[in-house]
Amino acid sequence: MHYESQIYHLNNKIEEIEFSIFDSLRNAIEQEQSEINKLSDLIAHIDYFVSAAKCALEYNYVKPIFGDTLDIKGARHAIIEQYKKDFISNDCILNEERMIICITGPNMGGKSTYLRSIALIILMAQCGMYVPASYAKLKLFDGLFVRIGAGDNIFTGDSTFQVEMLECAEALKHSTPNTFIVFDEVGRGTSIRDGISISYAICSYLITKKIYALVSTHYLEMLPIDGIEHYRIKTINNNSNISVLYELEPGIAESSFGLNIAKCVELPKEVLQKSYENYNKLIIKFNSSLN
Ligand SMILES: Nc1ncnc2c1ncn2[C@@H]1O[C@H](COP(=O)(O)OP(=O)(O)OP(=O)(O)O)[C@@H](O)[C@H]1O
Ligand SMILES: [Mg+2]
Numbered sequence: 001m002h003y004e005s006q007i008y009h010l011n012n013k014i015e016e017i018e019f020s021i022f023d024s025l026r027n028a029i030e031q032e033q034s035e036i037n038k039l040s041d042l043i044a045h046i047d048y049f050v051s052a053a054k055c056a057l058e059y060n061y062v063k064p065i066f067g068d069t070l071d072i073k074g075a076r077h078a079i080i081e082q083y084k085k086d087f088i089s090n091d092c093i094l095n096e097e098r099m100i101i102c103i104t105g106p107n108m109g110g111k112s113t114y115l116r117s118i119a120l121i122i123l124m125a126q127c128g129m130y131v132p133a134s135y136a137k138l139k140l141f142d143g144l145f146v147r148i149g150a151g152d153n154i155f156t157g158d159s160t161f162q163v164e165m166l167e168c169a170e171a172l173k174h175s176t177p178n179t180f181i182v183f184d185e186v187g188r189g190t191s192i193r194d195g196i197s198i199s200y201a202i203c204s205y206l207i208t209k210k211i212y213a214l215v216s217t218h219y220l221e222m223l224p225i226d227g228i229e230h231y232r233i234k235t236i237n238n239n240s241n242i243s244v245l246y247e248l249e250p251g252i253a254e255s256s257f258g259l260n261i262a263k264c265v266e267l268p269k270e271v272l273q274k275s276y277e278n279y280n281k282l283i284i285k286f287n288s289s290l291n
Helices: 003-031 033-058 111-126 160-173 191-207 258-264 269-281
Strands: 068-074 090-094 100-104 135-138 143-145 179-184 212-216 229-238 241-250
Touching: 003 033, 003 241, 033 179, 068 111, 090 100, 090 111, 100 111, 100 191, 111 135, 111 143, 111 179, 111 212, 143 160, 160 179, 191 212, 258 269
Parallel strands: 100 212, 100 229, 143 179, 179 212
Antiparallel strands: 068 090, 068 135, 229 241
C-alpha cells in the first residue's frame, strides 16, 4: 500500500478507537446518571453551606430573625463593603405604620447602594444565610422585586423606557401585601411631566395596596407624599462644594447636585458654564399640587 494511504487509514482507525472509548465512557456515565446527579447536588449543598458559613464568619454577618416587621440595624452592602473598607452602614425600619420609605439625595450619594443592600439582605436571609448587618429582624416575604438601572432591548423591540415600565408592571401585577418592592428612580426615562405623573401614581398605588417598598427619586417637586416616610442622604454644602456622608437622615434633599457631578467628570468648560447659567434661569412651576 502507498505510504500516504496507510497514514490515511490509520487516522481513520484512530478516530474509530477514540469514538468507541468516548462512547463507552458516555454509556458508563449514563448508567450512573442518577448517582452522579445526587452526588453533584450534595456537593452543591456542601459548597453553599460552607461558603455561607465562611462569609458569615469572615465578614461579620449576623443571624437574621423573622417576625412581623422589618428592623435592620447597620445594614451594609455585601459586595461594595469588600472594596470600600470605610463603608457607611444604615438602618431600615418598616412596619404596618411605615411601609414605604422614599430616599432622596445627591447623585453618587449612595441611594441605589442602600436600596440594593436592603434587597440583598432580604434575599440572603430568605436563602437561609447570615446577613451583613449588626441586627436584622425581617418579615418573611412572598416575593422581592427590584427595578433598578436603565437598559434597552432593541432586538426584542423594547426601548429603554419600555423596559422600565415592563419591569414595574411585572412587579405591581404580582405583588401582594407580603411582597417587598424596590423601585430606584422609577419614571426617570421619560419627560419630567410624564415621569413625575407615573412615579407619583405608583407611590399612591403602593400606599393603597399596603405594599412594603423602598423607592428613590430625583423628582423633588412631587415630595412630600402623604403616607410615605422621607429620608435623605446627609451632605455638607461648603460654598457649593458638596461632600456626601452616605448616611440617611429624615427629610427631603434640597437638590440632586447633578451639576456637581458634571463638574467632577470635567465636562468641557463652556458646557459647564452654560449649565450653571441654565440652572439659575430654570424655574419649573408646579401650579397644581399632586396631593
Ligand atoms: N454607604 C456607603 N458607604 C461608602 N460608600 C458608598 C456607600 N454607598 C455608596 N457608596 C459609594 O458611592 C457610589 C455611588 O453610589 P450610588 O450609585 O448608590 O449613588 P446614587 O445616590 O444612587 O447616585 P445616582 O443618583 O447618580 O444614581 C458607590 O458606587 C459606592 O462606591
Ligand atoms: Mg442611583
